[in-house]
Amino acid sequence: MFYHFKSRRTAYGLILFFIALSGFAQMPIFKRYYIADIPGLGWLAQFYVTHVIHYGMAALLLGLGMYVAVDYFLAHRSSSSKSGTINRASRLTLSAQVKIISLAGLILTGCFMVIKNLSEVYYPHGVIIGLDLLHLLFGMVLLGATAYTWIRRRTWIR
Amino acid sequence: MRSTISRRHFLKSSFFAAGTAIAGTGAADAAAGMSDANNEPLVTLIDISRCIGCEECVYACKDANAHKFADPRKPFPRMYPDRVPVEDWSDKRDVTDRLTPYNWLYIQYATAVKDGQELTLTIPRRCMHCQNPPCVKLCPWGAAKQETNGLSRIDSQICLGGSKCKKVCPWDIPQRQTGVGLYLDILPSFAGNGVMYKCDRCYQKLEKGEQPACIEACPEQVQTIGRRSDMIKKAHELAKEMDGHIYGLDENGGTNTIYVSPVPFDQLVYDTGKGKPHLKEVKDTMADGSNLALAMVIAPVAGAAAAVGKFYKYMKEEA
Numbered sequence: 001m002f003y004h005f006k007s008r009r010t011a012y013g014l015i016l017f018f019i020a021l022s023g024f025a026q027m028p029i030f031k032r033y034y035i036a037d038i039p040g041l042g043w044l045a046q047f048y049v050t051h052v053i054h055y056g057m058a059a060l061l062l063g064l065g066m067y068v069a070v071d072y073f074l075a076h077r078s079s080s081s082k083s084g085t086i087n088r089a090s091r092l093t094l095s096a097q098v099k100i101i102s103l104a105g106l107i108l109t110g111c112f113m114v115i116k117n118l119s120e121v122y123y124p125h126g127v128i129i130g131l132d133l134l135h136l137l138f139g140m141v142l143l144g145a146t147a148y149t150w151i152r153r154r155t156w157i158r
Numbered sequence: 159m160r161s162t163i164s165r166r167h168f169l170k171s172s173f174f175a176a177g178t179a180i181a182g183t184g185a186a187d188a189a190a191g192m193s194d195a196n197n198e199p200l201v202t203l204i205d206i207s208r209c210i211g212c213e214e215c216v217y218a219c220k221d222a223n224a225h226k227f228a229d230p231r232k233p234f235p236r237m238y239p240d241r242v243p244v245e246d247w248s249d250k251r252d253v254t255d256r257l258t259p260y261n262w263l264y265i266q267y268a269t270a271v272k273d274g275q276e277l278t279l280t281i282p283r284r285c286m287h288c289q290n291p292p293c294v295k296l297c298p299w300g301a302a303k304q305e306t307n308g309l310s311r312i313d314s315q316i317c318l319g320g321s322k323c324k325k326v327c328p329w330d331i332p333q334r335q336t337g338v339g340l341y342l343d344i345l346p347s348f349a350g351n352g353v354m355y356k357c358d359r360c361y362q363k364l365e366k367g368e369q370p371a372c373i374e375a376c377p378e379q380v381q382t383i384g385r386r387s388d389m390i391k392k393a394h395e396l397a398k399e400m401d402g403h404i405y406g407l408d409e410n411g412g413t414n415t416i417y418v419s420p421v422p423f424d425q426l427v428y429d430t431g432k433g434k435p436h437l438k439e440v441k442d443t444m445a446d447g448s449n450l451a452l453a454m455v456i457a458p459v460a461g462a463a464a465a466v467g468k469f470y471k472y473m474k475e476e477a
Contacts, residue, residue, distance in 0.1 A: 027298045028320035029349075032242060047296060047326050048443060055450035059457040066461030074469040114451045117444065119290035119411060122306050125313065129300035 011064055016146065019057035023139060025050035058110055065103065096156040098145045105138035199289065199308025199414050200364075201389035202373065202381050204282060206419040207400055209380045211265050211280030216254050218375030219263040219284075222360055226314065227251070227260050228353060230337030235346035242351060245334045256433030257283070259335035259355040263372055266435075268428035270421040277421065281428075282372065282380065283435055285310070285331045285357040286406060286413035290444045293323035293332060293356075301354075308386070308414035311358035316340060319352035328410050328443060329435035332356040386414065393418050411442035 025044045030036040036045035043049045092100065109131050116123050116131070123131075148154070230248050237244070247253070251260040263284040270277050291310040294302040301317040304310045312323065312332065318341045324332045332354040341350025360370035368374070373381045382392065390407065396418045397404050405423045406416040419426070423437045430436045 026296070026322075028322045028325070033239065034241075047322060048446070051296065052446050052450060055447055055454070059450065059453040062454055063457035063461035066458035067465045068461075070462045070465035071468065074465065078469075078473075111454075114447075114454060117290075117295045118448055118451065119444070122304055125300065125303040128303065129316070132298065132300045 008064070008068060011060075015057050015061050015064065016142075019054060019061060020139065020143060022050040022054040022057060026054065055114070058114075061103075062107065065107070091158050093154055093156060093158055095145055095149045095154045099142055099149070099156075102138045102142040102145065106135060106142060109135040109138065197306055198385045198387060199306070200383055201308065201386045201414045201416055202287075202359075202370070202383045203389045203393050203396070204381050204415065204417045205396060206279050206281050206380075206417055207402070208378045209265075209280045209282060210378055211267070212377065213254060213265055214375045214377060215282055215372035215380075216261070216263050216265060218371040219357070219360075220261065222363065222371030223262060223358075226355075226358075228314070228335040228338040228355070230335060230352070231342065232337060234337040235342065237351065238347050244336045245352065246336055247333070248335065248337075257331060257333050257356075257435070258433060259333045259353075262355065262357040264433075266428055268426040268437075270426050272421050279419065279421065279426065281417070281419075281437075284372075284415075285359075286329060286409070286415045287357075287359060288410045289412040289414060290410075290442075290448075292326040292328075292410075292443050295444060296326050297323055305361065307364060309359040309361055309364070311361055312354050312356060314339060314353045314355070317353045318344075318350035319354055320350060321354060323354050326443065328440040330432075331435060333433060389416060405437055409440040411444060 021044070024030075026047070030041070031045040036042050043053075112123075112127075112131050113135060115121055116128065228248065230246070232248075234244055234246070245259075247258045247260055250258065254261055254264055256264055263282060266281045266283045268279045268281060270279065287309055289308070291302070291304055293312070294304045294310045298320070299316060299318060302310060302312045302323060317339055319334050319336070319339060321332070321334055324330050324334070333356065334352050334354050336352040339350070339353035341352065344350065360368075360372075363370060369383060373383055382389065384392075393404050393407070393416045396402065400418070400420050402418050402420045403422045404416060404418055406413040417423075417437075424439075426437060428434075428437070
């Protein structure tokens with residue numbers, strides 16, 4: 001009743017695609033390797049454009065993430081209060097847990113990085129490097145887990 | 159303008175408290191050894207009308223920073239694909255008529271007409287040290303850093319030479335030297351291309367309470383360094399005195415280098431191009447990102463509200 005998986009999945013998939021693409025575009029690789037030369041992909045070499053897209057997608061991801069989390073919590077609360085037990089059927093799979101942990105890491109490090117990018121905010125150099133590397137690491141874990149679940153057709157919930 | 163400031167303060171206080179704690183630690187660390195007692199950025203004020211173009215500042219800069227210059231390993235590794243440019247200034251270290259990895263400050267010649275007379279002006283040009291420097295904030299590896307005294311600098315031990323800092327710099331200031339740096343130890347043929355270099359405002363001298371070499375060496379006292387509020391006040395006084403014009407107060411959201419010229423900056427005629435920055439108006443390049451940061455605060459609230467709304471609608475229908 002509470003889960004409209006298809007529309008959520010589509011929204012999440014689109015957000016994940018564009019946030020990952022614009023995230024990798026923060027590195028100067030798309031011009032070097034001719035990807036930005038492909039008609040329609042020139043924006044991948046424009047750092048301010050990809051920066052804004054990355055931020056916009058991050059806002060959408062936060063909105064969707066909060067929507068899903070609150071919806072999940074309320075659904076559980078409702079079903080457990082009716083049955084007196086937690087609904088075992090809607091427990092998260094292991095791959096979903098990995099994805100959620102990496103998403104949480106991405107959001108946390110991303111928030112720190114957004115604050116860093118505001119004017120008159122100074123972070124120690126080591127923290128900046130740490131955040132950059134952790135953000136990249138969480139991103140790779142998320143993409144790896146997403147690829148695994150996509151290929152093996154694993155779902156988020158058992 | 160007022161709303162931008164309040165939004166910034168709102169954003170700063172709205173994100174996680176831990177973020178503020180990290181920022182605070184950074185401020186404390188970076189402030190150590192700096193001369194800005196009130197934690198206010200230092201600004202250099204450059205009075206163009208006093209500059210005689212003697213290049214004392216240029217050579218003082220080269221001397222003071224010679225130990226930081228690149229000593230590239232040759233031959234350079236073959237880079238793929240072939241479009242990746244080799245940028246080698248190591249055999250042209252004496253070039254002083256533009257910015258290079260070995261020349262972080264140069265004298266730009268400009269002509270203008272004032273009161274019917276043609277003037278030639280000489281302008282010391284180097285990194286503007288933006289208040290919110292895109293070179294620092296957008297570096298994907300954190301190779302650049304900004305200190306609380308307002309200077310920004312690139313760590314040559316970490317920089318991979320991707321040149322993103324130059325592309326996002328409104329003045330194209332950082333300059334690349336191939337064949338040096340960390341990229342040589344990673345994937346020299348496929349990622350990176352050397353190290354980016356630019357003025358670091360002689361951070362090593364500032365740490366000792368000394369002035370940057372270009373300021374110390376100037377026989378005409380063209381440059382003055384001091385707290386931002388003092389230098390802005392002085393710039394306005396100077397501009398009033400000479401009926402002059404100010405550059406750097408608003409460019410790219412404000413820079414920690416301020417020029418005062420007897421001639422409007424848009425009437426100056428000068429050479430621009432590679433290694434020769436312009437003096438045009440520059441919008442705040444980081445503003446779009448800062449504005450979107452507000453959306454990141456609002457979005458989760460909207461998401462939660464939508465879920466709660468859906469839940470209550472469902473409960474109502476069930477009842």
